[in-house]
Every structure is written in C-alpha cells, then in structure tokens.
Amino acid sequence: MTLLAQNPLDAETKAHEHEDGHQTQLRLWLRLLSFSALVESQIRRRLREDFRTTLPRFDLMAQLERADDGMTLNELSKRMMVTNGNVTGLVERLVAEGLVERRPAPKDRRAQFVRLTPLGRRLFQHMAGAHGRWLAVLFSGLDEKEMEEMMALLGKAKLSAREALSRGELEIP
Amino acid sequence: MTLLAQNPLDAETKAHEHEDGHQTQLRLWLRLLSFSALVESQIRRRLREDFRTTLPRFDLMAQLERADDGMTLNELSKRMMVTNGNVTGLVERLVAEGLVERRPAPKDRRAQFVRLTPLGRRLFQHMAGAHGRWLAVLFSGLDEKEMEEMMALLGKAKLSAREALSRGELEIP
DNA sequence: TCCCGATATTTTAGGTTTCAAATATCGGAG
DNA sequence: CTCCGATATTTGAAACCTAAAATATCGGGA
Numbered sequence: 001m002t003l004l005a006q007n008p009l010d011a012e013t014k015a016h017e018h019e020d021g022h023q024t025q026l027r028l029w030l031r032l033l034s035f036s037a038l039v040e041s042q043i044r045r046r047l048r049e050d051f052r053t054t055l056p057r058f059d060l061m062a063q064l065e066r067a068d069d070g071m072t073l074n075e076l077s078k079r080m081m082v083t084n085g086n087v088t089g090l091v092e093r094l095v096a097e098g099l100v101e102r103r104p105a106p107k108d109r110r111a112q113f114v115r116l117t118p119l120g121r122r123l124f125q126h127m128a129g130a131h132g133r134w135l136a137v138l139f140s141g142l143d144e145k146e147m148e149e150m151m152a153l154l155g156k157a158k159l160s161a162r163e164a165l166s167r168g169e170l171e172i173p
Numbered sequence: 174m175t176l177l178a179q180n181p182l183d184a185e186t187k188a189h190e191h192e193d194g195h196q197t198q199l200r201l202w203l204r205l206l207s208f209s210a211l212v213e214s215q216i217r218r219r220l221r222e223d224f225r226t227t228l229p230r231f232d233l234m235a236q237l238e239r240a241d242d243g244m245t246l247n248e249l250s251k252r253m254m255v256t257n258g259n260v261t262g263l264v265e266r267l268v269a270e271g272l273v274e275r276r277p278a279p280k281d282r283r284a285q286f287v288r289l290t291p292l293g294r295r296l297f298q299h300m301a302g303a304h305g306r307w308l309a310v311l312f313s314g315l316d317e318k319e320m321e322e323m324m325a326l327l328g329k330a331k332l333s334a335r336e337a338l339s340r341g342e343l344e345i346p
Numbered sequence: 347t348c349c350c351g352a353t354a355t356t357t358t359a360g361g362t363t364t365c366a367a368a369t370a371t372c373g374g375a376g
Numbered sequence: 377c378t379c380c381g382a383t384a385t386t387t388g389a390a391a392c393c394t395a396a397a398a399t400a401t402c403g404g405g406a
Contacts, residue, residue, distance in 0.1 A: 132195035141333020160314020
C-alpha cells in the first residue's frame with residue numbers, strides 16, 4: 001500500500017531514458033503498486049465501515065474458512081506470507097472477539113490448531129459476499145479475457161521471480 | 174460487541190444471490206497480491222541488508238528526489254497515498270538520520286517544505302540504482318512487450334476503478 | 347537413553363500505519 | 377476587520393508488521 005506510490009503528475013515523463021535500461025520494470029512496478037494500493041484502501045475502508053474489522057483479520061479468516069478442522073499458526077503464517085509473531089497477535093484479537101478458537105494439536109504439544117467459531121464462520125460468509133461485490137466493481141474495467149490475460153502474465157512473472165531467487169540472482173555478488 | 178452481526182437472517186440469501194459471477198476477479202486479485210508480496214519482501218530485505226534502511230523511507234526519498242526544491246508534507250502524503258501522520262513520523266526519522274531537512278514554507282506558516290540533504294541525495298542515487306537492478310531480476314520473466322501489455326491492463330483497470338468510485342458504486346446502496 | 351538440530355510458538359523491540367481529535371493558520375464572505 | 381470553513385500539520389491510541397531472540401517440544405541418531 002505504501003510502496004513507491006506513483007506520482008500521478010509525471011506519469012509519462014521519462015519513457016525514453018536509456019541510461020539504465022531498467023525503466024520499464026520500474027514503471028510497471030509503480031503502476032502495479034498504485035493500482036493495488038487503490039483497491040486495498042477501498043477494501044480496508046469498506047471492511048471498517050461495514051463490518052468494523054480490518055483487512056488482516058479478514059485475510060486470516062479467509063484462510064481458516066477453507067479448512068474445517070482449522071490449521072496451525074505456522075501453516076497460517078505461511079499461507080498469509082507474514083511472520084509467526086504477526087499471526088500470534090492477530091489470532092489473539094480474533095479469539096477475544098469470539099470469531100476464532102484455538103485448541104491444542106493432538107499429537108504435537110508445540111502446535112495449536114486454530115479454527116473459525118460458528119459466529120466467525122457466519123460473519124465471514126457475510127464479509128466474503130460483500131468482498132466479492134467490491135472486487136467486481138473495482139475490476140469492472142477488465143473483461144473476462146483481459147483478466148485471464150493479466151493472470152497469466154502475473155503467473156509467469158511470479159514463477160520466473162521465484163526461479164531467479166532460487167538461483168540466488170538477487171544476492172550480493 | 175464490535176463486529177457487525179445484525180442480519181443473521183439473510184446470511185445465505187445474500188451469499189447465494191451473489192455467489193456466482195465474481196470468481197475471476199477474486200483469483201486475479203489474490204494473484205496480484207501474492208506477486209507483489211513476493212517482490213516487496215525481497216526489496217525490503219535487500220534495502221535492510223544492503224543499506225540498513227526500510228521501504229517506506231526509500232519510498233519517501235524517491236518522492237523527494239524528483240523535486241529539487243522539496244515539497245510539503247501534505248504533498249508528500251498525497252503522492253505516497255498515506256496519511257499525514259504517517260509522513261510526520263517518517264520525516265522525523267529521516268531528519269534524525271541526516272538524509273532529509275525541513276524548512277518553513279515561504280508564504281504559508283502552516284506548511285513546511287521537506288527536501289533531501291546532499292547526503293540523502295547521494296545515498297538515494299546508490300539505492301535507486303540497486304533497486305532498479307533488483308526489479309530487473311524480479312521481472313526477468315516478462316519481455317518488453319509483455320510488460321507493456323500488463324501496464325496497459327493495469328492502467329485500464331485503475332482508470333475504471335477510479336471512475337466507478339467517483340460514481341459511488343462502492344458505497345452502501 | 348541422551349543429545350542435538352529442527353520445528354512451533356511467543357516475546358521483545360522498533361517501525362509503520364491508520365483514524366480521529368487537536369492545533370495553527372489561511373483566505374474569503376460579510 | 378471579524379468570523380468561519382478549509383487546509384497543514386501534529387498528536388495519541390490502537391493495530392499491524394518485521395526481525396531476532398527466547399522457549400518449548402519433537403524426532404532421530406549415537
């Protein structure tokens with residue numbers, strides 16, 4: 001949301017700078033950030049105004065909704081791509097709100113399972129419906145084919161980024 | 174009782190009513206988030222390891238770098254798409270690090286101009302070069318044409334989202 | 347069995363971020 | 377000139393988030 005938000009004023013200024021060669025990547029990255037910041041801020045706002053909750057809590061509940069038996073904190077943090085300590089705090093707050101419950105893992109005394117309470121599940125279904133409608137509005141500029149196209153490009157970019165990372169291409173020479 | 178729970182009755186009615194059409198948008202949104210989270214986490218890591226700084230600070234300096242005379246906190250917060258209070262704290266830390274300096278606005282005693290110090294400018298140029306190289310690695314899966322394509326789609330999506338928002342399509346009916 | 351590296355979670359410290367309220371100033375209407 | 381709504385910034389409270397260290401447990405090998 002906060003990354004290098006693009007300056008709307010000089011969107012087209014430096015399309016022809018050859019000094020570095022990385023210009024297109026930067027412009028694409030800025031545009032991607034600026035769009036996702038726009039969408040994200042609207043979703044945050046609506047979650048707050050309509051449901052008095054936050055995006056991270058919604059995200060966590062969305063992960064839990066797919067697993068009837070719940071999952072461990074560790075699995076949650078991997079799926080949400082955030083740190084363990086982060087999940088600890090989020091779960092704490094959701095438990096306090098009665099939307100989520102913890103129980104010890106059956107065979108591993110280090111781990112805990114977390115799952116939605118019936119209240120949490122009911123509330124999440126409300127929120128998920130609204131969330132889908134918001135996205136429909138925010139993505140209404142793209143037709144089905146364009147969305148598939150963009151998804152393909154993102155998939156390709158992500159795969160290749162992962163591969164480059166595993167080859168250590170981002171590490172200090 | 175914080176979270177909304179006022180209409181448990183039509184939970185399924187509404188969910189069912191809108192259950193169908195929004196699948197592609199959701200998948201696209203999740204894929205976009207997952208890619209940008211990947212890129213973002215790598216940039217954060219490299220900024221920390223190579224320059225002992227953070228992404229928000231880099232972001233703020235990037236805005237300042239384009240304005241020789243500096244800009245006001247208010248303008249900064251608009252361009253970065255974050256709140257005023259946020260910028261206040263960031264500038265505070267950057268001033269403490271000697272990378273940024275404030276001075277009163279000439280004609281408006283409410284406002285302050287902020288700009289890079291020579292040290293800040295020098296450091297930013299280093300960081301921007303590295304940042305460009307990181308992006309080149311992370312986007313290496315897309316060729317020029319694909320990047321332009323994705324940029325066009327993002328531009329279209331953003332424009333239409335803005336228009337939908339200005340028509341109030343996201344507000345409560 | 348004991349030990350040890352790996353895994354799951356929490357804790358700690360520091361930053362980032364938002365919202366809302368407070369403060370100060372501006373600029374125009376009357 | 378005075379008042380008043382708008383604008384620029386700061387402050388305070390709460391949440392979010394990360395990295396790194398600490399704690400507890402697991403599981404396998406000697």
